[in-house]
Amino acid sequence: MMKENMSNSEESLIKPKTLEEVRAMIKSHKRNDFIFSSIGLLTIIFALLTLLILFVDLVMDGYPKLNYEFFTDFPSRRAAHAGILSAWVGSSLIMLVTFVTAVPMGVATGVYLEEYAPKNWFTDIIEINVTNLAGVPSIIYGLLALGLFVYTFHLGQTIVTAGLTLGLLMLPIVIVSTREAIRSIPVAIREAAYAVGATKWQVMLHHVIQYSFGGILTGIIIGMARALGETAPIITVGALTFIAFLPPAPLTSVPPFISFEWLQSGFTVLPIQMFSWLSRPEHAFHINAAAAGAVIIMLTLLMNGTAIWLRYRIRKNIKW
Amino acid sequence: MAQNKLDIKAEAKNLNFFYADGTKALKNVSLPVYENKITALIGPSGCGKSTFLRCFNRMHDLYPGNRYDGQILLHPDNTNVLAKGVDPIEVRMRISMVFQKPNPFPKSIYENVAYGLRVRGERSKSAVDDKVEEALKGASLWNEVKNRLQDLAFNLSGGQQQRLCIARALATDPEIMLFDEPTSALDPIATVNIEELMSGLKNKLSILVVTHNMQQAARISDYTAYMYLGEMIEFDATDKIFTNPSKKETEDYITGKFG
């Protein structure tokens, strides 16, 4: 009866297709499949190729400058003698400040939000803030730092200011990766630890933070790479574009052997150095910019590559 | 029934339990846990047997909003495990637990077993060494792992992992050990091993075990409690429950008419 009904309705509404017609239709559908998959593949290849050409162009442009002296020379008015010594030293010192501030704060926040925070409006507010901060343009952080660190806290246009600024920028990245890593730890492991009488903090310290370490590290590296390449907020807090001295060394020959004077020093960083050379009209300086750009790209690709590889390995090795 | 020469190690009295969403998961449950005996909790899934088990070591405290009402008295000191002033951490040091799925820490075999001792602040290396060896022997795992104590626990088989979890629970000399369907994730041979182990363990401590497997309850337990929809339907010696239950519901469940 069912069959009768069906054939009835088909007859009345849609003309039944012969097997040949159906085959022809499928063939045309499959052709669409092929066409789109070719377009898709070509699009991706085109996009990746474009980026590859850009990178190759940059490295080729900068190649003549990528020698030992480039890393040991201060910037100079003569393009041929200009190097990135003060820039990479500045970048390194600033990354140090960034690391020391953003990592503990970020991990602590991640642990709090995943493990401690009660489900209420207060926690919701913190969560909304973290999500929002991840999307705030970096130059806004720069304005915050200019108003707050430079002119309210009177930290000046110094390494510590720049480090803190980039720390703020990196914070959401560390928080998000910490939370993701913690979330992947099964409840059963936590319960096992509680069941033998561990306190909450012991469970965090001995288990949760340890087992999520790889994921947290991934976030830290990605965050540091971002901070390393960040330019805009560093401009607003007052990076110098021409700096022919190094900050005081953190290690000294007289007791107590450690000095924090460098925190108060003026600075420049790699991307600023590149930007400043790029802003000059002379072609010779553009070559320097390309060389600096090549250094920045290699560093960030290396860091991000390590992070992605690390994440891949962690995913592969998870046994729970 | 309860012979008078038996000591009661712990007893639940009129226990009600509410989950955070307001569900009443346990209704007026009472049950004695006899010293050096195995007490099995059986019943269809969702009947509250695991919920009940997890009251004994206050696991429900880990999730906010859960609420107990009633008592679980721990003898000989007559401590009400559920009382506000009693620290759940202290309770867990006295009453340990083995879970449904083996859940070793991603640490070495040695560190897994030693963890309870570390948490208790045990510092002496030799004392910890002794205790780890004793616990692994107690869990019949020592011979298999004594030469690779520093291996990662994940490299053990499922059955070995579960015995490791028993060793971990054993290392702190608990008075009661809770088992939450300890063999449901294991193959038949590993299941037999764990069952034999449990039968041997009762000389040292008291055992409360949740099982979904009636044959298992019949094989290993001395006492059996049948629960249904959050209520304690019947509690008696295992022989009696399985041969001559006094309640119709119990009989229906045992004979497979339902559940």
Add this chain to the structure above:
Amino acid sequence: MATTQLKDPPISKRLAKNIKRNFIERVIEIILMFSALTAVFITLGIVYILVSEAAGFFKDVSVYEFLTSRQWSPLFEDAHYGILPLVSGTLTTSFIALGIAVPIGTIAAIYLSEFASHKARETVKPILELLVGVPTVVFGYFALLFVTPILQKIIPDLPTFNMLGAGIVMGIMIIPYIASVAEDAMRAVPMQMREGSYAMGATKFQTAIRVVTPAATSGIIAAYILGISRAVGETMVVAIAAGQQPTLTFNPLEGAATITAYIVQVAMGDLPHGSLGYQSIFAAGMVLFVLTFLFNILGHMARKRFAERY
């Protein structure tokens, strides 16, 4: 009982230990909570700084002039304070960028999610993530010294600083981001939906267009919106390549300053703290913050709606 019984300390000592332990636990929790509160403080700090500095600006400049004047020249003798030229520059470059990134990003996402082999996807996805991390100053170099010279060969009277080149490069920059987020959304569509479609005799392309893409719409839209937010907030590419002259124009062949480029331009100079010029970058920053904030909220709402469905 066990052979080597652990010693249990007397009750009083145990209680004291419990109290001390619980106290430490509490202190740790409070420390962690204050860490988490930093996120709130940062947002409050941003709002406070922007509003308080901009308030100084609006003492001298009326909100009406700010929103309607067609000129922005705070540093000139004949100063005008109309934000519109900066907004037009921002919007023009952003639209060019999206015109490039949305179609390419979407096609790439559909291909990766529905057509590519497992191996191809596992190769391309990490590359996309890698590209998301390339510093923007480098893209500024490409815009100024690679793309614009090529464009000048096609359009001979194109100025060195123009919005077209900057927008195109910004688009290329955002492709990996949009492709990655949109692909995540499509992968999250449950397999049963695809199987349901295949079981009716649909092809891959039909399944992708008629089933997967509609099911992932809110997730894909979230990718677009977050892409817009990035384009609007992008600084270095436009500061380097789009020009520094605030001009009320939507013509991509001209050069014009964006909000972000203006902030950079002022910050590079040496304006005294508290001057009107100094305050003007906070007023401009406030507009930028509000714009990106709105886009971010919209994007996250779309994303959340999508996440709740699957």
